[in-house]
Amino acid sequence: MTSISTRTAALLLTALLGFASAAQAAPEDDLRQATRNGSTAQITALLSEGADPNLFMENGDTLFTYAMRSDAPEAARVIMDDPRFKTNLANRFGETPLMLAVFKGQKPIFEALLARGADVNGAKNWTALHYAATEGRDDFVKALIEKGADVNAQTTAGVTALHMAARKPDRAAVMTLLRAGAYRDLCTDRGLSPADFAKNAGDEELGNYLAVERCAYKGPRPKTAK
Template sequence: MKAGLAALGLALATAVAGASPIDDLTFAAEMNDPRGVQALLAQGVDPNLADSRGRTPLFTAVRENSLKALAPLLASPRLQVDNANASGETPLMIAAVRGSLPAVKALVARGAAVNRTGWTPLHYACSGPDNGVAAYLLAQGAELNARSENGTTPLMMAARYGNSELVPLLLKAGAEPRAANEQELTAADFAQRGGREGVAAELRRAMAERQGAGTAK
C-alpha cells in the first residue's frame, strides 16, 4: 500500500504538463517521497535549482517537515546546504523557526552553518516553538549573544516570541540581559511590548543581578 502511494506520488509529479525535472524533484520533496527523490537525483537533477514556482527541493522538504525526503537530499554530494533564499534565510533557519529538531540535527550533521553574520539559526529557534532546538544549537557552538543587523539578540526574540522555557535556558547559558538593540530596547522591553509581564520581570531581575555582579568586581 505504502509503495503504491509512493509510486502514485511520483507518477503525479511526472504527469504535470510541462513539468521539468526540478519541478518533479521539488514535488517529490513536498510529498515526502524518498524513492522519488532518490530516482530523480540518480537521473542527475540538480537539487540546488528552483522549480517553476521558485521553490527548491531542500527548502520545500524543510518547510513541509518531509523528513523521509530530506534524507536523500542531504545525502547528495551536489547539495549546497547553506544556499539562502531571497530573504537571506538558510534551510537551517527555517527548520529552527519551525522547531523541527530532527531536521535541524540532520542539517547540522550535513554541515549546515550554525553561525552566520546577521540573523542566525539561534535567533530563529528562539522565535518559534523550539522543541529543544535552541539547546541543541548552543551545544553545537551557536553564538549565544549573536547580533542581527539591527542589534537584536536571541534573548530578545525569546523574550517576546519564544516559549516559556527559552528565556531561563538562555540566561542560564550566560546570555546578556543588559544588551540593547539599535532602538535601545533590551530583552525586558521586548517582553513588555509582547505583553509578557512575568518574563519582563525575570529579565529585569537578571539585569540587576548582572549589574550588581559587575559593580562588586
C-alpha cells in the same frame, strides 16, 4: 542557393541547440515539480538521474527549504541525503537548511544537519538560534549552543535570540540563553530590550527579571566591540 542553404543550416542548428537545451532543463523542471508535490519517489529517481539537489525554486527557496516550508520533511530528507547536497546553502531570504529544520521542529533532520557540519552561525541576519528562540524550542536552543552558536548574535535591527525567547515568552529558553552568556542590555535599533519584549508579550514578571538600567547598544554592536 548557397546563401539559402547556409541560412537553413544555421536555423536547423539553432533549433537543434534549442531542443538540446530544453532536454537538459527538463529534469530540473521535473525535480522542482516533484518537490512541489512532495513526491519522494520521483525526487529519488530524478536525483539518481543526475538532477541537481541544490536547485532554487521560483519563489527563492532552495528545494530543501521549499520542502521543509511545505511540511514535506520526507521530501527534504531525500534531497539532503544526496551526496551533492550543500549543507549550508541558504535560500534567497538568507535561510539555511538548519534554520528551516529548527523552525519546523524537525529534530531528526536538525540533528542530521548538525552531524554533517551545518554552520550554526552561518547566517548574516537571523540565525538558527533566533529561530529556535522564536519558536520556544529550548532543546534546540541547548543543542545549538553546545555546537557553538553565538548567543549574542544580532539581526540587522539589533534583535537577539534573548529578545525572541522573551517575546514568546519562553522562560526555559530565556534561562538557557542567560546561563550561556546572553546579554540583557543589547537593544534593538528602536531601543527595545529583551525586557521590553517580555512585557509587550504580557509577561510582566519576566520583564522585570530581565530589566536593565539602560541599553549597552542601540542596534547591532559595533564590529570592534568585544
